[in-house]
Amino acid sequence: LLExxxxxxxxxxxxxxxxxxxxxxxxxxxxxxxxELYSLLDPPAQTAARRNGGRGSIP
Amino acid sequence: LLExxxxxxxxxxxxxxxxxxxxxxxxxxxxxxxxELYSLLDPPAQTAARRNGGRGSIP
Amino acid sequence: MADDPQRNFRSAYYEKVGFRGVEEKKSLEILLKDNPLDVEKLSTFSQRFPLPSMYRIHVWKVLLGILPPHSDSHALVGGYRREQYENILEALEAMRFINSSTPNTEVYLRMFQLEGQVLPRRSEIPPMGEEDEDFLSISRAMEEIVVNPMDCYWLIKCFHNQFNTKFGDSLPHLPKSLQHYLNQEEPRLLNHLKITGALAQLPYNPWFNRCFAGTLPESSLQRVWDKVISGSCKILVFVGLEILLSYKIILMGMNRPEVVVKFLGNIPQENTDAIVTKAIDLWHKYCGTPMHSV
Known part of the structure; x- marks a missing residue:
């Protein structure tokens, strides 16, 4: 029964x-x-997105 | 043990x-x-959004 | 064993010289070696004694159900918890809800909102409401106590959820309860607060809804949270009561409610440890030393 x-x-x-x-x-x-969509929408923010993309990167 | x-x-x-x-x-x-993002984009893309929108609807 | 005179003498001695914790720590260590852990016994221990700081986070995680009682489930469940945390964080980053400069406490709030399906639209984020502020306040305190962000999020979330599920119905009755015990201990002060109109305006929200987060420094606060997490919200009444009793003379000299509110909203941070110790003694006096978590 246990098994x-x-x-x-x-x-x-x-x-x-x-x-x-x-x-x-x-x-x-x-x-x-x-x-992807964000990178098309506003290129300047793209850099920020990539920087923040690293998960768990809470300071 | 079973419990x-x-x-x-x-x-x-x-x-x-x-x-x-x-x-x-x-x-x-x-x-x-x-x-929300797609709705901000131009009309053709909006249509695409509607098409893609179904994707996230999980059964 | 309780009748062993030598042991009692030793305990009394430890108590006098400040080593009261030695025997308690040993008995907690024995409890923590159990597999599966006896959550009921851990609750009772935590109700009766202060948790040694080196075991506090671990015991909280067990009591809040973040860590399972069976040690052979720890790796599996720990993995689930980590993935859940990382998935939420990743999504919020992709949605640009948070970025590297977002304060941790706000990150925790957004994570909590996403899990609760109440994440606002990013285009129309409303100003923080009272409940958000309660959550942030608890988060700020927890962040001072817990170093690891993942542990911190899980503890905030489960503390918040458990507190509201277990005690949500009791919270509205706590002010009345405070008045009752104040009447027992210091009727003159109660009367003074009533006459001046300050009684209705005591900081009940920070005291009871935020469990003294933002009122007490974390070193004192965690000893109160030991009791809350192990199953008592009544302790909050006695901490409030002891704050009033400790500043009785000052409060008796205040005749305008807004002055009282201002003073209590920013109490001196020096002797809060003594306040908590006395509050726990009072709580034991009125509610008994708990054999079961109540």
């Missing part, structure tokens, strides 16, 4: 994982599109 | 779920931002 519970848990976690990966891809695509 | 395993699994799934929900909301926010 059973563990397997079930692993399956559920795997399902959650794949749902996450799917949406993460979408958000990545939107993210890239947004960066 | 313990169940609790552990629930906590792990909860954390995975929270990460999933967050990325879903990120997609929505990026999508809104893109739509």
């Amino acid at each position: 059973d519970t563990k397997i079930q848990a692993r399956v559920e976690l795997g399902a959650c994982e794949s749902r996450y990966v799917a949406v993460k891809r979408i958000s990545q695509a939107l993210n890239n599109e947004l960066l | 313990d395993t169940k609790i552990q699994a629930r906590v792990e799934l909860g954390a995975c779920e929270s990460r999933y929900v967050a990325v879903k909301r990120i997609s929505q926010a990026l999508n809104n931002e893109l739509l």
Whole structure:
């Protein structure tokens, strides 16, 4: 029964994982599109965008 | 022990779920931002925006 | 073991010379070795004793559910937490909501808003509301206590959420409760505050909604938050009460409510440690030494 519970848990976690990966891809695509669009819109800000692009770069 | 395993699994799934929900909301926010930006652009691009707008709508 | 006279003597001695924490630290270390961690016991410990500063952040993370009780889940869950944090940050940067010069506290607010689906449109960002200011105030204090930005965001978010979920309904009753205990301790002061009209204007929002963030310096504040995070909002009443009692003579000499408000909005920062210690004693006196988190 314990083994059973563990397997079930692993399956559920795997399902959650794949749902996450799917949406993460979408958000990545939107993210890239947004960066691209901004770089077309106002070139001067482009430099700023690239500078800030490094994730986790909170001072 | 069985109860313990169940609790552990629930906590792990909860954390995975929270990460999933967050990325879903990120997609929505990026999508809104893109739509707003496209609407500022010239009309042909606006049409394109409408076409692309569907992209972020996650099932 | 509690009856061991030698041990009691030793504890009393430690207490006198300021080493009271030695035995508490040892018993906390034993609790922290448990796998899975007993969250109930950790709450009770934190209600009864001050947390040693070296374990404070860790215990807060467990009590707020950021770290799971099972140590073999830490790596997995820690990874999820990190990704969640990084994803949000990356999106806000792409949206140009934040950049490298945005203050951390504002970054945390925008992250929190995005997660709560209340991120404003970037073209029409409204001025900060009262709730935003409460969040920022707590963020500023947490930032002084927690060095790592990712830990800091998770702690702010979960502290804020837990506090409002658990105590949201109790918050409106805290001013009445404060009056009740002030009446027990110092009816003359209560009367004076009533007559001058200051009672209705006490800084209830910074005291109760912001849990004294911005009122107390962080070194004192974290000892109050130990109690809040482990399950008590009543402690806030006693900290407010002790502030009033500590400045009784000054307050009795003030006859205009705006003077009282101004004074309490900017209390001297020197003896806040003593105020918190006395507040915790009063809280134990009226509410008992908790065996369970209440």
